[in-house]
Amino acid sequence: MTRENNLSAMKKGLLEFVVLKVVGTGQLYAADILGRLDGTEFATQEGTLYPLLSKLRREGFVHYEWQESSLGPPRKYYRLTPEGRGHLDTLDLYWKTIDRTLAELGR
Amino acid sequence: MQRVIHAGLNRNPYPIEEDAYARLETYLAESAAALADDPDRDEILLDLEQAVADQCRRRQPPQASVITLQELLPALEEIGPVRAPSADQVGSKENTDAPTRVSLQQISQGAWVSGVCLGLARHLRVEVTLLRVIAAALLFFTGGAALLLYGVLMLLMPLAPARKLPAKLREWTEALRGKLASVAR
Numbered sequence: 001m002t003r004e005n006n007l008s009a010m011k012k013g014l015l016e017f018v019v020l021k022v023v024g025t026g027q028l029y030a031a032d033i034l035g036r037l038d039g040t041e042f043a044t045q046e047g048t049l050y051p052l053l054s055k056l057r058r059e060g061f062v063h064y065e066w067q068e069s070s071l072g073p074p075r076k077y078y079r080l081t082p083e084g085r086g087h088l089d090t091l092d093l094y095w096k097t098i099d100r101t102l103a104e105l106g107r
Numbered sequence: 108m109q110r111v112i113h114a115g116l117n118r119n120p121y122p123i124e125e126d127a128y129a130r131l132e133t134y135l136a137e138s139a140a141a142l143a144d145d146p147d148r149d150e151i152l153l154d155l156e157q158a159v160a161d162q163c164r165r166r167q168p169p170q171a172s173v174i175t176l177q178e179l180l181p182a183l184e185e186i187g188p189v190r191a192p193s194a195d196q197v198g199s200k201e202n203t204d205a206p207t208r209v210s211l212q213q214i215s216q217g218a219w220v221s222g223v224c225l226g227l228a229r230h231l232r233v234e235v236t237l238l239r240v241i242a243a244a245l246l247f248f249t250g251g252a253a254l255l256l257y258g259v260l261m262l263l264m265p266l267a268p269a270r271k272l273p274a275k276l277r278e279w280t281e282a283l284r285g286k287l288a289s290v291a292r
Contacts, residue, residue: 010277016192046187051147054145054147054150058146
């Protein structure tokens with residue numbers, strides 16, 4: 001495995017966490033989420049995002065409601081469920097633990 | 108001049124040129140295959156159709172209402188290939204660029220005869236020209252007997268949906284299928 005591959009595996013694993021974090025900021029539809037990630041290390045595409053949102057919805061972490069849109073058909077607006085909020089808190093805490101561990105292990 | 112088809116994207120009609128339609132059909136078939144194990148496959152496909160419609164509309168010049176390859180290709184580029192989220196994501200190799208397979212169908216858009224070679228090419232993920240050359244060579248070396256093989260494939264391979272091009276040939280094939288079915292009974 002090349003170095004780039006390692007990094008991309010890490011990013012891929014974090015994508016779910018990142019999407020939960022973004023959805024946690026309010027009611028968003030898919031293009032908002034993509035827009036927020038655009039220009040970051042986690043920039044992604046609809047082809048990846050939709051299946052992921054669907055999975056998070058099945059797991060009960062996000063849910064969506066339809067809202068009218070001025071252009072085109074109604075859109076799905078996503079937000080976190082209470083379970084999703086709890087899961088995000090767990091992940092946040094875990095991330096901080098990892099970060100501390102990494103700092104303690106040295107440079 | 109291009110023939111224009113109406114594509115139903117997320118249950119709304121969008122006029123689209125024939126070659127763009129064929130490309131979109133392939134994209135959606137690949138997406139469906141990538142989501143084969145996803146319980147929400149149909150819903151995600153509708154989401155993707157809507158994304159395609161939105162992206163194409165955004166790229167259309169004012170006054171234009173028909174989707175062409177010029178809008179579709181960058182739209183599909185931006186939407187990206189469908190990647191199913193895997194249970195164990197870190198380090199998992201599956202889903203990364205695993206080629207997806209389109210089911211074996213005759214594809215009329217861009218077909219020379221009935222779309223057998225085109226369908227086979229998409230299914231096997233090889234260049235259609237390669238298959239056509241092989242088909243032509245077979246035809247030549249078997250003294251025309253390979254025509255029989257083509258005929259059999261033409262009758263057996265299912266038709267891709269929304270076949271439009273060789274209307275005459277299609278009518279004829281459908282009629283022959285009907286006759287075969289009644290003979291078999």
